[in-house]
Amino acid sequence: MAFLRVPGPPFFFCMFLIMIPMMTKSAMNDADALLRIKQSFNNPLYLDSWKIGTRPCDEVRNWVGLVCGNGIVTTLRLKSLNLSGDIDMFALSQLQGLRVLNLVNNSFSGPIPEFNKLGALKAIYLSMNNFSGVIPSNYFTKMVSLKKIWLDNNNFSGPIPSSLAKLPRLLELHLNDNKFSGLIPSIGVQSLESLNISNNNLTGDIPSSLSRFDVGCFEGNPGLCGSKLGRLCYSVVPTPPPPVKPHHESLKIAYMLMGVTATIFAATIIAIFVLVQKRKKEEDEQMRKFDGSFGSSPSEKEHDSDSQN
Numbered sequence: 001m002a003f004l005r006v007p008g009p010p011f012f013f014c015m016f017l018i019m020i021p022m023m024t025k026s027a028m029n030d031a032d033a034l035l036r037i038k039q040s041f042n043n044p045l046y047l048d049s050w051k052i053g054t055r056p057c058d059e060v061r062n063w064v065g066l067v068c069g070n071g072i073v074t075t076l077r078l079k080s081l082n083l084s085g086d087i088d089m090f091a092l093s094q095l096q097g098l099r100v101l102n103l104v105n106n107s108f109s110g111p112i113p114e115f116n117k118l119g120a121l122k123a124i125y126l127s128m129n130n131f132s133g134v135i136p137s138n139y140f141t142k143m144v145s146l147k148k149i150w151l152d153n154n155n156f157s158g159p160i161p162s163s164l165a166k167l168p169r170l171l172e173l174h175l176n177d178n179k180f181s182g183l184i185p186s187i188g189v190q191s192l193e194s195l196n197i198s199n200n201n202l203t204g205d206i207p208s209s210l211s212r213f214d215v216g217c218f219e220g221n222p223g224l225c226g227s228k229l230g231r232l233c234y235s236v237v238p239t240p241p242p243p244v245k246p247h248h249e250s251l252k253i254a255y256m257l258m259g260v261t262a263t264i265f266a267a268t269i270i271a272i273f274v275l276v277q278k279r280k281k282e283e284d285e286q287m288r289k290f291d292g293s294f295g296s297s298p299s300e301k302e303h304d305s306d307s308q309n
């Protein structure tokens with residue numbers, strides 16, 4: 001039973017040797033990080049320039065989709081490259097100088113990746129993909145440098161994350177053409193200059209902090225109300241109480257029942273009336289017949305004349 005022995009010093013030495021490369025991973029350079037990111041894409045057809053033995057930030061020509069500053073990557077601009085797959089978040093987080101992430105018009109899908117681990121990002125552009133699901137309400141809490149957030153033309157659902165409302169430097173917020181629902185959080189920051197939340201499933205009033213924006217920023221949300229949209233907000237409660245419809249329905253049924261009852265009642269009265277009339281007519285006729293036979297019977301006449309005599 002040798003394999004059940006307690007591991008000796010050689011075992012720990014081996015573990016240590018294995019762990020050295022793991023520890024150095026945290027100091028991954030940009031080239032290694034980018035190559036790992038490329039590996040995590042399903043279809044990196046257009047990233048041929050990303051290859052071992054060349055430098056991402058080169059004096060002559062950078063790798064495709066990179067903007068560099070002081071020899072390190074500051075912007076990843078991978079727009080319209082038909083990319084998909086589970087992006088390697090660890091590798092992405094190793095790009096120490098990264099401030100702008102642009103994945104616009106690709107084929108990424110599923111829940112939003114943990115881009116919120118990139119605490120220094122100033123801009124995140126994810127428009128025109130197929131991201132879906134609910135974004136956690138605290139997702140943006142630590143992304144305090146964010147100025148531009150484009151999540152438009154995806155499939156996001158659930159509430160607009162409330163942590164968005166607290167970003168101190170926000171300039172642009174594009175959430176249009178998704179399936180966001182619920183109330184619009186009151187985003188109070190004065191720096192906000194571009195907003196679009198149209199074509200979602202949002203409800204309730206437009207917060208006063210956002211009333212300076214054009215009506216075109218809010219359209220395509222049937223549940224939104226307020227003077228800007230020309231629809232009255234009936235109640236402080238966002239959703240009207242559901243028993244309205246059943247109540248309506250039962251009223252309808254009640255009216256129908258009343259109608260039917262009234263008709264039956266009227267028909268019965270008429271029927272009784274007709275019957276009574278008929279009965280009366282028959283009785284009258286019988287009476288008349290009886291009277292007639294009484295008056296014109298020969299025996300009676302004889303009797304009558306007899307008595308007169």
Ligand SMILES: *[C@@H]1O[C@H](CO)[C@@H](O)[C@H](O)[C@H]1NC(C)=O
Pocket residue numbers: 080081082105
């Ligand atoms: C989106 O990307 C595709 C290529 O994948 C391209 O043909 C199309 O023109 C792009 N659309 C926009 C609006 O950039």
Ligand SMILES: *[C@@H]1O[C@H](CO)[C@@H](O)[C@H](O)[C@H]1NC(C)=O
Pocket residue numbers: 042043045082084
């Ligand atoms: C886009 O990628 C998919 C696979 O991810 C592939 O089937 C399709 O042909 C690609 N389209 C273009 C225009 O490269």
Ligand SMILES: *[C@@H]1O[C@H](CO)[C@@H](O)[C@H](O)[C@H]1NC(C)=O
Pocket residue numbers: 129130153154155
């Ligand atoms: C959103 O998801 C639905 C169904 O899951 C799909 O039919 C639709 O194409 C998606 N929208 C986008 C923009 O990908």
Ligand SMILES: *[C@@H]1O[C@H](CO)[C@@H](O)[C@H](O)[C@H]1NC(C)=O
Pocket residue numbers: 109110130132155
């Ligand atoms: C978007 O993703 C959903 C599943 O999440 C899938 O059903 C749908 O076909 C995708 N739409 C496009 C346009 O890729």
Ligand SMILES: *[C@@H]1O[C@H](CO)[C@@H](O)[C@H](O)[C@H]1NC(C)=O
Pocket residue numbers: 179181182201
């Ligand atoms: C809109 O949101 C309501 C709940 O607020 C939901 O029942 C409905 O299915 C949503 N509609 C769409 C088109 O997503």
Ligand SMILES: *[C@@H]1O[C@H](CO)[C@@H](O)[C@H](O)[C@H]1NC(C)=O
Pocket residue numbers: 176177195196197198199214216217
């Ligand atoms: C908001 O987005 C919608 C849909 O893409 C667009 O039609 C509208 O013009 C945009 N509104 C503003 C104010 O940018």
